[in-house]
Amino acid sequence: MVFVGLTIAITAGAFTDLDLQVALATHDAWQPSLHPLFQLIAELGSIELTTILMLALTVYLWRAGFGSDALVFVVFIAAIAFELFYRFNLHHPGPPRSLAEADGPSISELFPGSTGGNSFPSGHMLRTVIVYGLLAFVINRLSPSPRVRRLAVVGAIAIIVLMVFDRLYLDVHWESDVIGGLILGSIALLAGTVWLDRPRKADN
Numbered sequence: 001m002v003f004v005g006l007t008i009a010i011t012a013g014a015f016t017d018l019d020l021q022v023a024l025a026t027h028d029a030w031q032p033s034l035h036p037l038f039q040l041i042a043e044l045g046s047i048e049l050t051t052i053l054m055l056a057l058t059v060y061l062w063r064a065g066f067g068s069d070a071l072v073f074v075v076f077i078a079a080i081a082f083e084l085f086y087r088f089n090l091h092h093p094g095p096p097r098s099l100a101e102a103d104g105p106s107i108s109e110l111f112p113g114s115t116g117g118n119s120f121p122s123g124h125m126l127r128t129v130i131v132y133g134l135l136a137f138v139i140n141r142l143s144p145s146p147r148v149r150r151l152a153v154v155g156a157i158a159i160i161v162l163m164v165f166d167r168l169y170l171d172v173h174w175e176s177d178v179i180g181g182l183i184l185g186s187i188a189l190l191a192g193t194v195w196l197d198r199p200r201k202a203d204n
Contacts, residue, residue, distance in 0.1 A: 003183045010092060010120060010176050019174035026168045027099045034169075035101060041166040042104030044159055045124035050076075050131045057135060072192045076130055079188035083126055083181075087118045092177070094119030099171040122173045125181025126188070128163040132156040133189040137196060 009015060043049055054076045062070040094100065136156035140149045164182070167173040173181075 003180065003187065006176070006180055006183060007086070007090065007120075010180075011090065015174070015176040019176050022168060022175040023095050023099050023171050027171055030101060030169065030171075038166050038169050039102065039104040041162050042124060042170065042172075044132075045128040045163050045166075046104060046106050047108060047123070047127065048106065050127040053131050053135065057131075057138065061138070069196055072134060072195055075134075075188050075192040075195070076127075079126055079130055079184060080123070082184065083121055083123050086120060086180075090118060090120055092118045092120040092174075094173060094177070095171045101170045101172070103170055103172045119173050120177045121180030121184050122167055122177040123181065124167060125163055125173075125178050126185040128160055129182060129185025130188050130192065132159045133185075134192050134196075137189075137193050141196070 054073055058070045058073045061067075061072070133156055136152040139152035143149050143152070160182075164178055167178045167181075168175060
């Protein structure tokens with residue numbers, strides 16, 4: 001499994017030098033005038049907004065007659081639980097305060113010990129891939145408009161790419177954290193799409 005291999009590599013220190021090089025490069029490129037914009041981008045992957053969007057998708061699927069499809073919410077919960085397990089059990093502190101800039105505001109700031117003091121994998125990255133990926137999948141499957149379907153896919157990809165740059169630009173995560181979030185989020189997204197696209201029983 002790629003994610004397990006990445007974890008082993010991080011534990012062995014294989015990403016230490018590259019993480020630092022990327023963090024220093026993005027720190028040098030940081031501009032105060034762009035900080036509010038990147039804080040706003042960070043909100044797209046916040047626990048608050050992604051949870052609301054995931055709940056909205058779940059309610060929509062339920063009310064539209066796709067009752068069992070609404071269980072895709074379990075994928076979101078399981079992925080977050082897996083993220084927290086790693087945060088509390090893999091010693092991998094995030095970038096030092098001398099590099100990191102202020103992240104987007106979040107209720108998680110009220111619970112400073114909620115991540116165990118570690119930063120692998122990136123929760124913002126994980127949630128962004130899952131939520132916007134699933135939204136794009138559902139829209140692509142149900143919308144009768146080819147234009148809307150294309151916009152949903154392109155929009156999801158754009159948000160995911162923006163989140164990659166956001167996490168690195170604000171130096172709130174190492175490059176390896178972002179990769180970890182992308183991989184774990186992609187695994188969860190694949191699980192969710194397999195569930196949503198599973199074979200249906202024929203009507204009697």
